[in-house]
Amino acid sequence: MPECAGDTAPNGGSPERADGHGARILVLGYGNPGREDDGLGPAAAEAIEGLRLPGVRTHVNVQLSVEDAADAAEQDWVLFVDAAQSGPEPFQARPVFSGGETAYTSHALSPERLLGICEQVYGRQPRALLVGVRGYAVGVEEELTARARENLDEALRYLRAVITRAAGLGAISRRRPDRSSLVRIPGVAARAGEYL
Amino acid sequence: MSTSVEGRGARTIVIDPVTRIEGHGKVTICLNEDGTIARTRFHIVEFRGFERFILGKPYRQVPLIVERLCGICPVSHHLCAAKALDVTVGADRLTATAEKVRRLMHYGQIVQSHALHYFYLASPDLLFGFDAPVAKRSIVGIIAEYPEIAKWAIQIRKYGQEVIKATGGKKVHPTSAVPGGVTQNLSVERRDALRKDIDQIIAWSAEALALYTRFFRADAQRHAEFGTVASNYVSLVRSDGAMDLYDGGLRAIDADGRKIFDGLTPIEYTAHVAEEVRPWTYLKFPYLRAVGRERGWYRVGPLAQINCCDFIDTPIAERARQEFVGQGHGRPVHLTLAYHWARLINMIHAAEKIKDLLYDDALQGTDLVTSGTRRAEGAAWVEAPRGTLYHHYRVDDRGQVASANLIVATTNNNEAMNRSVARVAQDYLSGREITDALLNHIEVAIRAYDPCLSCATHALGQMPLIVTLQAPDGAELARRTRA
Numbered sequence: 001m002p003e004c005a006g007d008t009a010p011n012g013g014s015p016e017r018a019d020g021h022g023a024r025i026l027v028l029g030y031g032n033p034g035r036e037d038d039g040l041g042p043a044a045a046e047a048i049e050g051l052r053l054p055g056v057r058t059h060v061n062v063q064l065s066v067e068d069a070a071d072a073a074e075q076d077w078v079l080f081v082d083a084a085q086s087g088p089e090p091f092q093a094r095p096v097f098s099g100g101e102t103a104y105t106s107h108a109l110s111p112e113r114l115l116g117i118c119e120q121v122y123g124r125q126p127r128a129l130l131v132g133v134r135g136y137a138v139g140v141e142e143e144l145t146a147r148a149r150e151n152l153d154e155a156l157r158y159l160r161a162v163i164t165r166a167a168g169l170g171a172i173s174r175r176r177p178d179r180s181s182l183v184r185i186p187g188v189a190a191r192a193g194e195y196l
Numbered sequence: 197m198s199t200s201v202e203g204r205g206a207r208t209i210v211i212d213p214v215t216r217i218e219g220h221g222k223v224t225i226c227l228n229e230d231g232t233i234a235r236t237r238f239h240i241v242e243f244r245g246f247e248r249f250i251l252g253k254p255y256r257q258v259p260l261i262v263e264r265l266c267g268i269c270p271v272s273h274h275l276c277a278a279k280a281l282d283v284t285v286g287a288d289r290l291t292a293t294a295e296k297v298r299r300l301m302h303y304g305q306i307v308q309s310h311a312l313h314y315f316y317l318a319s320p321d322l323l324f325g326f327d328a329p330v331a332k333r334s335i336v337g338i339i340a341e342y343p344e345i346a347k348w349a350i351q352i353r354k355y356g357q358e359v360i361k362a363t364g365g366k367k368v369h370p371t372s373a374v375p376g377g378v379t380q381n382l383s384v385e386r387r388d389a390l391r392k393d394i395d396q397i398i399a400w401s402a403e404a405l406a407l408y409t410r411f412f413r414a415d416a417q418r419h420a421e422f423g424t425v426a427s428n429y430v431s432l433v434r435s436d437g438a439m440d441l442y443d444g445g446l447r448a449i450d451a452d453g454r455k456i457f458d459g460l461t462p463i464e465y466t467a468h469v470a471e472e473v474r475p476w477t478y479l480k481f482p483y484l485r486a487v488g489r490e491r492g493w494y495r496v497g498p499l500a501q502i503n504c505c506d507f508i509d510t511p512i513a514e515r516a517r518q519e520f521v522g523q524g525h526g527r528p529v530h531l532t533l534a535y536h537w538a539r540l541i542n543m544i545h546a547a548e549k550i551k552d553l554l555y556d557d558a559l560q561g562t563d564l565v566t567s568g569t570r571r572a573e574g575a576a577w578v579e580a581p582r583g584t585l586y587h588h589y590r591v592d593d594r595g596q597v598a599s600a601n602l603i604v605a606t607t608n609n610n611e612a613m614n615r616s617v618a619r620v621a622q623d624y625l626s627g628r629e630i631t632d633a634l635l636n637h638i639e640v641a642i643r644a645y646d647p648c649l650s651c652a653t654h655a656l657g658q659m660p661l662i663v664t665l666q667a668p669d670g671a672e673l674a675r676r677t678r679a
Binding site for chain 1: 316335339340343346347349350351353354357368
C-alpha cells in the first residue's frame with residue numbers, strides 16, 4: 001500500500017484547473033452487500049446517488065473490474081469507496097495513483113491498477129482518492145452493523161466535502177495527476193490502513 | 197499450476213487448477229514407463245448442488261437463484277429458468293414486449309460473454325503465442341502491448357453489460373425475467389443511449405474477426421490440427437433454418453453434416469439425449485441415444501451453432517459465416533480452435549440483433565406479463581454463450597419446486613473436451629520434457645470450449661468421485677472414493 005497522504009482533497013490552486021467546465025466526478029463504491037459491512041462501499045455510493053449532486057455519477061460493483069476503467073477514464077475525479085477490515089475509525093482516505101499488478105484471473109483489480117488501465121488504454125487517468133470505511137463483520141447478512149453505519153455517516157460527510165471541493169475546481173486538463181494536486185482537509189481523520 | 201509425479205512406473209501429471217478457466221478443472225495424464233501417454237482425463241472437481249437446494253423454493257424465485265450458478269453467463273440461466281417456468285404458468289406465448297426485452301438481454305449477454313471469452317481469456321494465446329510466458333498471456337499483457345485491442349475488449353464487453361442492465365436492472369445478475377414475462381420494458385432514455393454506440397460496437401467486433409482470420413491464415417496448419425476432433429453437433433435452429441440463439445428447435449448433425457434429428461422441442465430432449473456417469477468426474481457425459489454411447493457424443497457452442505444452422509439472418513455475420521463454412525469443404529468445420537472464429541461471428545450477429553431491436557418500438561410496450569392454465573412441468577432451452585443450456589422443472593400444487601434438472605453447455609461438451617485434451621497431449625506432450633509451455637497447450641484446448649466450469653458440476657451427493665493411481669499393467673496403486 002502506498003504512503004498515506006493524510007486527509008486529502010483537490011488543491012484549489014492547482015494550475016491544471018480548466019475554467020469554464022464543471023468537474024466530472026465518479027463515486028465508485030465496491031463490495032458485497034450480502035456480506036454485512038463489506039457492503040459499505042455500495043452503501044456509500046447509493047447514498048451519494050440519492051443526493052443527486054450535479055456532475056456526480058455513482059457506480060456500484062461487487063469488485064473493481066476492467067470495464068470500470070472505461071467509466072473512470074472519462075472523469076476528472078474518481079472516489080473509490082471500499083470497506084476497511086482494520087485500521088482507523090471511522091474511515092481512512094488516501095490518494096491513489098496508477099501502478100500495481102493486475103490479479104492474474106482479472107477477477108479482482110486494485111484502484112491503482114484500474115487507473116493504470118485508464119492510462120494505458122485511454123491515455124488519461126483521473127485524480128483519485130480511496131476512502132476505506134471501517135467495518136467489523138462480514139457474515140452472510142445484508143445489513144450493515146450499527147457501528148459501521150455510524151462510520152458510513154462520517155465518511156459521507158467527508159465525501160461530500162471532497163465532492164464540493166472537486167466540483168469547484170472544474171475539469172482537469174493534465175494527463176497525469178500527482179501528489180501536488182492534493183491538499184489536506186482540516187479536521188477530517190484519514191489514515192492509511194488495510195482494506196477489505 | 198502445479199506438476200506432480202506419483203506412483204511406481206506410471207507417472208501422473210496433474211495440472212490443477214487450469215488457469216484462465218473460471219472455476220476449477222483438473223487434467224490427469226497417466227504416463228507409461230517409457231514416457232508415452234497411457235491415458236488423459238479432464239476432471240471436474242467442483243460440485244454445483246443447485247438442483248438440490250432449489251427444491252422446495254417458490255418457483256418465482258428460481259430465475260433469481262439459478263443465475264447465481266455463474267458469474268459469466270448468469271443471464272442465460274436467468275432466461276432459461278424463466279422460459280421453463282413460462283410453461284408452468286401457462287404462458288405459451290409471451291407478449292411482444294416481453295419476448296423482445298428478453299431477447300435483447302440475451303444478445304447483450306452473448307456480446308459481453310464472448311468479448312470476455314475471446315479477448316480476455318483466449319486472445320492472449322493468439323497474440324503472444326502458446327509458448328509465451330504464462331504471466332504475459334493474459335489481459336494484462338494485452339493492455340500493455342495492444343491497447344487498441346484492449347479498448348475493443350473493454351468497450352464491447354461493457355456495452356453488452358449495459359444492454360443487460362438496461363433490460364434486466366443489473367449488469368451481472370438481472371432481475372427482470374419472471375415466469376410469464378418481464379417486469380420492465382426498455383425506456384426511451386436507455387434505448388437512445390444504447391443506439392449511440394451500437395454501430396461502433398458492430399464495427400469493432402468485425403475488426404476483431406478480421407484480426408482473428410489473419411491469425412488463422414498465418415498459422416493455418418496449427419489451427420487445423422490443434423485439438424481437432426470430428427464430432428456430431430447440437431444446436432438450436434429457427435424453424436426456417438436460421439441460427440437462433442434464444443429459441444427454436446434442437447437440431448443434431450453428424451460429422452458429415454447429415455441431420456440426426458431436427459425441430460426437437462424441449463420436453464422431448466431427454467428422450468433423445470442420455471447422460472452417462474463416469475466415476476472419475478462430477479461432470480456427466482451426454483450422448484445422442486440414436487447414435488449410441490460410443491459415437492453419440494457431440495459438441496455444442498459457437499462451432500455447433502454455425503455448423504448446424506442453414507444461414508444467419510443478419511448481414512455481416514452471414515457473410516462471415518459463408519467464409520467460415522468454406523473451411524469445412526462441404527463438411528462441418530471440426531477445427532477446435534475455430535470455436536473462437538465462430539464465437540466472433542456470433543458476437544457480430546448478437547450486436548446486429550441488438551441494433552435491430554433498438555429500433556423496434558415493441559420494446560417500449562407496457563403489456564409485460566401473461567399467464568394461462570397452470571402446469572406441473574416445464575422445460576426450456578437457450579443457446580448460452582458456451583452452447584445449449586437446458587432447464588427442466590416440476591412445480592407442486594403449493595408452487596414449490598419439486599424437481600429440477602439443469603444440463604449446461606460444459607456438460608454437453610464434456611466428452612469433446614476430454615478428446616481434445618487427449619489429442620493435444622498426444623501431439624505435444626508425449627516423449628517430451630514437461631514444461632509450462634507444453635502444459636498450456638492443454639489449457640488452450642479447454643479454453644477453446646469454455647472458460648467456465650463452475651456451473652457444470654452436478655448435484656451434491658449424486659455422483660461419486662474416485663481417484664485412482666494405476667501402474668502400467670493396470671494394477672491399482674492407490675484409491676480414494678468420495679461418495
